Amino acid sequence: MNLVLLSGGSGKRLWPLSNDARSKQFLKLLNDEENQPESMLQRVWNQISKSGLSENAVIATSKSQVEIMYNQLGSDIALVTEPYRRDTFPAIALAVSFLYSEKKVPINETVTVMPVDPYVEDFFFEKISLLEDALINSNADLALMGVKPSFPSQKYGYIVPEIGSYSSENSFVPVNYFKEKPDAELASELINQGALWNCGVFSFKLSFVLDYLEELKIPTDYNILANSYDMLPKNSFDYEIVERAQNIVVQPYEGYWKDLGTWNTLTEEMNSNIIGKAAMSEELKNSHIINELQIPVVMMGIENAIVAASPDGILVTNKERSPEIKKYAEMFSDRPMFEERRWGWYKVLEHNKYDEGNQVLTRRLWVESGKNISYQIHFKRTEVWTLVKGEGLLILDNNIQHIRAGDTIKIPLGKKHALKAITDMEIIEIQVGSELTEDDVTRFSYEWDDIMSQITQHVNI
């Protein structure tokens, strides 16, 4: 079975920890078996690996998530990168073309699509393996996973089975219809009819989606499709495919399933009431502090509250209201103040904009031993690097030099530069210029050997 993991958009619902560069699935707020911080992405990837599904798994993602994906899962993972965000149908179609034309997957093989971040038991992934049998034995177009509801939720979609269709022989049942977000009364009624929550997991034969693409006269070759991505209808897979499919079955999953997409649902799964440097008055049992800043947070006398602090901002909310953060977070949308990159991470210490149009931005960069920053150039800023830890190789203006803690380097506007860490490095970087964004960068190459081959002078190594 081939697994396609959909890694979704930014989501401001976990602001200030989530931002455009760090969606909710990347936040390290859970704990792994050794009690180390773990993101939802890492948790799911571990579960997939344990269930033996990771070898044939690809992650469908967007450009802005590539660096953090490599950072959290390592560089061996297979990524299918959308040229830009469109919707779930285009993302799945691109992944299908990748399996077909790049990985040469036979067209009668099963493909299972799922979100990259459900909070579920390990057992969920055994059930995913069984979807292939359901698809084959039912001869359906689509086999879905349905979660047995634990309460009549009004915020999920329901998969309603055909009446009287449950049997002891099969693990699956035919689907009658779908119902999005019913009211409480209808939800209860649907549950009585055996309806299940739609958790966004579905299997199909590779040919099923390929045939549909051909019908729309859309190329099925990955490289061609990636370059004509706007040909794909900007639509969700649910509307574009699921609603048109004639023959759909669903396989129930009876176990823990949760969408940790808002602060109130997420904090319920956290091992501890405090993450980071913080203190709370003793009587508070149902309040949480998540502090990514270096400065301490103190909370006194407020029950059912969540305080979340990151370099992007500070949220103070009661739990019930926490899903409303989106609209407030948008008032302050600024550049991201923290990002994980392939080579390590950076954190903005301060960003000042002066009346005269000049800007100054101070960042701390952490570069992992052996990793390198791509060969690049900025046209709107100079940079001053002060190395405070470690050593590495710097390429600047066609020269290579060995640099160490204590060195200060000026990178003038318009000069090509690259860096490779020999040991873990820390750098305080001061940017000065007219526009200080992550977009002001032209990259020449990423691989160090390739960068080395482009320079001609070797000095002072």
Add this chain to the structure above:
Amino acid sequence: MNLVLLSGGSGKRLWPLSNDARSKQFLKLLNDEENQPESMLQRVWNQISKSGLSENAVIATSKSQVEIMYNQLGSDIALVTEPYRRDTFPAIALAVSFLYSEKKVPINETVTVMPVDPYVEDFFFEKISLLEDALINSNADLALMGVKPSFPSQKYGYIVPEIGSYSSENSFVPVNYFKEKPDAELASELINQGALWNCGVFSFKLSFVLDYLEELKIPTDYNILANSYDMLPKNSFDYEIVERAQNIVVQPYEGYWKDLGTWNTLTEEMNSNIIGKAAMSEELKNSHIINELQIPVVMMGIENAIVAASPDGILVTNKERSPEIKKYAEMFSDRPMFEERRWGWYKVLEHNKYDEGNQVLTRRLWVESGKNISYQIHFKRTEVWTLVKGEGLLILDNNIQHIRAGDTIKIPLGKKHALKAITDMEIIEIQVGSELTEDDVTRFSYEWDDIMSQITQHVNI
């Protein structure tokens, strides 16, 4: 009349805005008549100036407050600086010796002592002027100001007058006894007897305290006393003097008087519910955000709450509990992250301590045009200055040079340096060393002309 303003200790009760370098009286949380931010110190000093008392006013303070005093009130104010913190009796005794031996105040003149930060009406200071008459007409040792109580508070001290002693002839009455923090019932009873709150304002003839010092065989010369400060009993003026005085009168003040010493009392006097970059859900009427950070604060759905954020930390509290902050703040006592200095201010952007014992600290310095940083040397750190704004003169290692935005300067450990701003300057400073505290500094001189006379080489101006 000579006025002595007592500028008290640090106070963690307004953490995280107050710290050892910035006591509550220096916080700019009020608004002046032009709606500009104003500190409690500045408010009182303006009131004193308006009432004509500032010419003969001295401020008794400690070393750690000198720089911020000059910053907020200008360099013309008269300061009496304790060599170290002891108590109110030593502080007043030192101020008395200053008036006597330095300012040559005649010994029969009146001295009035008051705290530097009561929140009162302008009318309060007219009443202070009248204390001199009360002292003379009553022939008492001490004339106190007493605030007419507005409710039976259990947290103030009460001044109880002699029974039946109020008269229409005099503005003062003889004091019978004092009662600290009575319970509610006793407080009501005392108020019925005409008792007044003790607001720490008292007048005496200069000779009264001088005589007492001579009795204790303590020198009355300012310079001698400042160098033998430990001879003074470590005691409050109330215990050392007021309790022993035979003949005390009190003059009532009927008007607004408040101690804005805790977050709940302070926020009541603030013009706006939000200071700084922040948003609140619309329904919140009785909550406050005070944000000194650059990153936004969002508060949703919590009534009667205070959020205060500064480079020192973040406080989230309900109003009633806010006076308890002291004990939590002490858990995190670190170096101050923001300080106002004679030459401008600095703000710590980040302070990292590494396992190997090395530390890195990044600050932004703002130096006001025309001001200078003293000639100094550090023995435990190197500094790298990157000038991001303005221009100035740098003296480093016996050389003077003109420096401008864009320059980067290394100040090695053990090298003397000084800086004078030609225009307003901003500097990003990176400190690297084994111990990064404000104490690691040896100052050679403060006056620029004096510094210039010490250097012998002039290069590159």
